[in-house]
Amino acid sequence: MKNLKKKVIALATAAAMACSMMSFGAVSVSAAEDITIGVSIWSSTDVLGSQCKAIIDKAAKALGVNVMYVDQGHISEQVTASVEQLCAAGCDGIIICNSADSEMTSAIQTCEANQVYLTQFFRIISAENSPEVYQTACNSKYYLGAVHEDEVTNGYTLVNLLLEKGDRHIALEAWTVGDATFQGRWEGYQKAINEWNEANPDDQATLTEPVYANTSSEEGAAAALSLINSNPDTDALIVAGGGGDPLVGSIGALANEGLTGKIDVISTDFLDDLAEQLEIGGMFAESGGHFCDPLFAFMLTYNAVKGSETYQKAEGTFGYEILFPYLYVSSPEDYANYEQYFVNDDPYTDEELAAMGDYTFDELNGAATSLSIEDVIARHS
Numbered sequence: 580m581k582n583l584k585k586k587v588i589a590l591a592t593a594a595a596m597a598c599s600m601m602s603f604g605a606v607s608v609s610a611a612e613d614i615t616i617g618v619s620i621w622s623s624t625d626v627l628g629s630q631c632k633a634i635i636d637k638a639a640k641a642l643g644v645n646v647m648y649v650d651q652g653h654i655s656e657q658v659t660a661s662v663e664q665l666c667a668a669g670c671d672g673i674i675i676c677n678s679a680d681s682e683m684t685s686a687i688q689t690c691e692a693n694q695v696y697l698t699q700f701f702r703i704i705s706a707e708n709s710p711e712v713y714q715t716a717c718n719s720k721y722y723l724g725a726v727h728e729d730e731v732t733n734g735y736t737l738v739n740l741l742l743e744k745g746d747r748h749i750a751l752e753a754w755t756v757g758d759a760t761f762q763g764r765w766e767g768y769q770k771a772i773n774e775w776n777e778a779n780p781d782d783q784a785t786l787t788e789p790v791y792a793n794t795s796s797e798e799g800a801a802a803a804l805s806l807i808n809s810n811p812d813t814d815a816l817i818v819a820g821g822g823g824d825p826l827v828g829s830i831g832a833l834a835n836e837g838l839t840g841k842i843d844v845i846s847t848d849f850l851d852d853l854a855e856q857l858e859i860g861g862m863f864a865e866s867g868g869h870f871c872d873p874l875f876a877f878m879l880t881y882n883a884v885k886g887s888e889t890y891q892k893a894e895g896t897f898g899y900e901i902l903f904p905y906l907y908v909s910s911p912e913d914y915a916n917y918e919q920y921f922v923n924d925d926p927y928t929d930e931e932l933a934a935m936g937d938y939t940f941d942e943l944n945g946a947a948t949s950l951s952i953e954d955v956i957a958r959h960s
Contacts, residue, residue, distance in 0.1 A: 614884055615645035617665030619675040621653040626823025627848045630870035635877050641932035653677040653794055659685040672696035672880035680709035690721045696883045699725040700876035705759055717897050723883055724898030726876040730760055733866050733905050734767025737845045740864045742775050746815035746843050750806035753789035754821030764819050792825040799825030800832035818846040830861045854914045868906035868917055875901055875947045878935045889939045901947045920955040
């Protein structure tokens with residue numbers, strides 16, 4: 580727990596914070612509890628972000644923990660500022676996404692200076708691409724690690740679904756240049772293309788260079804139209820991610836052009852109306868269902884703040900890593916099962932969430948990596 584002095588400082592800064600955070604997004608604070616965990620997130624209101632917020636809020640309630648949100652729009656200076664503001668507000672731990680490697684040095688140093696634990700979700704620092712940032716994480720007592728997916732396998736799986744369907748001219752829409760998660764997905768997309776072309780010299784497939792759409796539906800629509808107009812043979816579109824809004828815009832743009840069902844769309848981040856889009860051909864396949872990443876980052880951080888011995892990382896080590904499984908859907912029937920057990924109902928009960936607050940890391944990791952529709956059915960039957 581943080582000491583009384585820090586809590587007094589937090590109360591003194593709360594009024595100023597209410598104004599200064601307006602440009603960063605909504606803030607939710609529940610007073611009079613001992614532990615406060617901050618959430619630095621690209622958006623707490625878009626399709627994926629709202630799911631993340633809902634599961635975090637449920638976990639916080641089950642554990643009796645305060646939670647504070649800052650929406651930072653994946654804008655670099657706002658990402659780093661959000662960490663500074665959450666620390667100033669008295670948070671004991673912070674979970675963060677989006678967080679490019681280039682932003683993590685500042686985030687880690689801020690948390691180290693304020694003795695605040697920090698965990699990434701949907702992201703992990705690349706030891707290969709960002710060795711100095713990675714070393715900063717290893718040197719920090721307060722950087723705990725990351726909960727993320729195998730993005731290369733994710734991208735590889737999705738493109739193979741397109742290739743198996745017969746698509747050969749694939750356009751690529753991304754969200755932010757240099758984002759580590761997109762880079763992993765892109766590697767997987769290209770790996771699938773390369774393998775196909777090597778095995779099928781007379782039936783070659785192409786993948787465009789990415790057009791970047793950031794995280795808005797308007798930019799998603801513009802990016803999709805730009806790709807299609809520049810590549811008239813396009814028979815498939817990848818919307819790599821970006822929280823869901825770029826995909827909404829892209830699907831809408833295709834519909835306006837009369838191309839629904841004529842261009843196969845794949846993406847990562849489930850839509851609210853995915854069942855309908857699969858039915859009408861607005862979507863061909865999607866990976867997602869992974870809004871529980873922040874839940875496990877939240878639990879990891881909570882246990883470290885609480886002082887659980889198994890969450891105190893060894894000196895000089897990177898920290899804890901949870902590799903989260905994706906769910907894939909490519910039919911209305913696939914989505915119906917997901918909707919029943921993840922949307923209409925939560926994948927965890929209040930009692931299960933409260934129990935996670937006492938899990939060892941191995942138990943927490945096991946729960947995360949085994950999460951699936953079948954897992955939920957087994958636990959809740």
